[in-house]
Amino acid sequence: EAQVTQNPRYLITVTGKKLTVTCSQNMNHEYMSWYRQDPGLGLRQIYYSMNVEVTDKGDVPEGYKVSRKEKRNFPLILESPSPNQTSLYFCASSGRGYRNEQFFGPGTRLTVL
Amino acid sequence: RKEVEQDPGPFNVPEGATVAFNCTYSNSASQSFFWYRQDCRKEPKLLMSVYSSGNEDGRFTAQLNRASQYISLLIRDSKLSDSATYLCVATDSWGKLQFGAGTQVVVTP
Numbered sequence: 001e002a003q004v005t006q007n008p009r010y011l012i013t014v015t016g017k018k019l020t021v022t023c024s025q026n027m028n029h030e031y032m033s034w035y036r037q038d039p040g041l042g043l044r045q046i047y048y049s050m051n052v053e054v055t056d057k058g059d060v061p062e063g064y065k066v067s068r069k070e071k072r073n074f075p076l077i078l079e080s081p082s083p084n085q086t087s088l089y090f091c092a093s094s095g096r097g098y099r100n101e102q103f104f105g106p107g108t109r110l111t112v113l
Numbered sequence: 114r115k116e117v118e119q120d121p122g123p124f125n126v127p128e129g130a131t132v133a134f135n136c137t138y139s140n141s142a143s144q145s146f147f148w149y150r151q152d153c154r155k156e157p158k159l160l161m162s163v164y165s166s167g168n169e170d171g172r173f174t175a176q177l178n179r180a181s182q183y184i185s186l187l188i189r190d191s192k193l194s195d196s197a198t199y200l201c202v203a204t205d206s207w208g209k210l211q212f213g214a215g216t217q218v219v220v221t222p
Contacts, residue, residue: 035212040121042200042214043157058209090156102149102210104156 002027006091006105013081014113021076021108023091029103030096032074033058034066036087037107043090049074050096081112116140117203119213126191126220133187134216136201143203143211146184148175151198151215160186160199191220 004025013019025032033048035058045058049068063085065077074093078085091105119136126132138146145164149157160173163184167176174187188195201213 033210037154040214042115042117043212045210048209088154101147101159101162102157104158106156107154 002103004091004093004103004105006089006108008108009106010109012111012113015082016080019078019081019110021078021089021091021110023074023076023105024072025074025091025093025103026072027093027095027103028071029093030071031100032068032091032093033102034064034074034076035090035092036060036085037090038087046076046089081110083112086110086112115213116211117201117213119201119216121214122217123219124216126188126195126218128191128193128220128222130191131187131189132191132218133185134199134218135183135185136213136216137181137183138201138203138211139182140203140205140211141182142205143182145204146175146177147202147204148173148184148186149200149202149212151200153197157200188218191218193220193222196220 007022030051034046035043037043044060047066049055089108092102094100094102148160150160151157163175172189176185198215198217200215
């Protein structure tokens with residue numbers, strides 16, 4: 001089944017404790033991205049990757065890191081989480097080009113205390 | 114100012130009725146437009162793409178007005194299962210997506 005998977009789905013952590021949210025897709029998509037969704041603000045892009053070893057900042061990259069060492073994986077790293085990073089996070093992938101459908105993972109609900 | 118703006122709603126719609134709502138975008142260079150559907154904080158899923166002058170898919174019709182920089186979504190014969198949040202998306206020529214905050218639709222029996 002074609003899908004995007006994220007782990008963990010739910011995470012409660014404390015300020016400053018490094019964490020990684022994994023994202024994996026099995027559709028051989030070149031393009032992957034991370035979004036955060038907050039009430040009233042919609043989905044905002046954190047980082048995106050056009051292909052392996054190619055990443056770039058989105059609209060809200062501060063406090064996040066990413067890497068793209070393999071085509072299928074695109075982990076999101078929070079080196080020192082803070083409470084303002086409490087949010088719902090979605091990973092997405094698509095084939096090359098802006099006309100292609102974005103496939104989203106199921107989401108990761110993160111709470112930073 | 115947000116790149117893509119939507120009326121948050123909720124639009125309360127009786128079952129069987131028609132509902133329509135708009136989305137405005139600020140970047141005149143936007144290349145493509147989409148409507149995504151999101152159920153109760155689950156992942157968004159593509160509802161339909163909107164190219165050129167618009168398109169229709171069953172009970173759903175999307176229109177694009179480039180002159181006024183808005184797209185619309187119309188749902189005919191609303192079903193209870195149409196209750197969701199509808200996200201408007203615009204892309205620029207680099208493929209960067211800009212999401213609206215969503216319009217909530219509640220279909221009532």
